[in-house]
Amino acid sequence: MYRRIFTISAVATALLLAGCGPTPQLKVKEAVLTLSPVDSNPSVLHFNVYGGPEDVHLLRVSSPSAVRIEMHDVSVDTKTGAVTMAPMNRVLIPSGEKIAFKKGGxxxxIWGVNVIPRRLGVIETEFLFSNNVRILVKARVQEIDGSDPDEKKAIDG
Ligand SMILES: [Cu+2]
Known part of the structure; x- marks a missing residue:
């Protein structure tokens, strides 16, 4: 009896999926925090945001393990070649598109990364979007050379 119910529901699910087609899901992936070699300087978080079924804005990134977090964009002065960065209040994430937060862009x-993510090698972050969706992301934490944080190495031996 249980087997029969299971079989029917599996078929129903398959039909449902076939009918819907692929719906893009709002996601945050490939998140990596690179620690600053100088503790008073900010560390940098890179990641990719994958747009969902509707256009949204990324409004804020927060973490219980940091003092201050800002979203920045980089611009290059076409005359002098000087690179400057400025805070952004929001970032448009178009439906179905990938927006990369990456080196040079x-x-x-993140200022004041505390000892917890340094020991674990992972930092908990929360991404807040304009449709009120909050996505919790565990980002890998690394030193500037890509290795585990020094505090984690000390524990792991
Ligand atoms: Cu910056």
Whole structure:
């Protein structure tokens, strides 16, 4: 009896999926926090945001393990070649598109990363979007050379 119910529901699910087609899901992936070699300087968070079924804005990134977090964009002065960065209040995430926060471009700067993510090698972050969706992301934490944080190495031996 249980087997029969299971079989019917599996078929129903398959039909449902076939009928819907792929719906893009709002996601945050490939998140990596690179620690600043100088503690008083901000660390940098890179990640990719994948747009969902509707256009939304990324409004804020927060973490219980940091003092201050800002979203930044980079611009290059076409005359002097000087690179400057400025805070952004919001970032448009178009439906179905990938927006990269990467080296040389948009990024998130984090001041005062505490000892918890340094020991774990992982930092908990929360991404808040304009449709009120909050996505919790565990970002890998690394030193500037890509290795585990020094505090984690000390524990792991
Ligand atoms: Cu910055």
């Amino acid at each position: 948009k990024h998130v700067m």
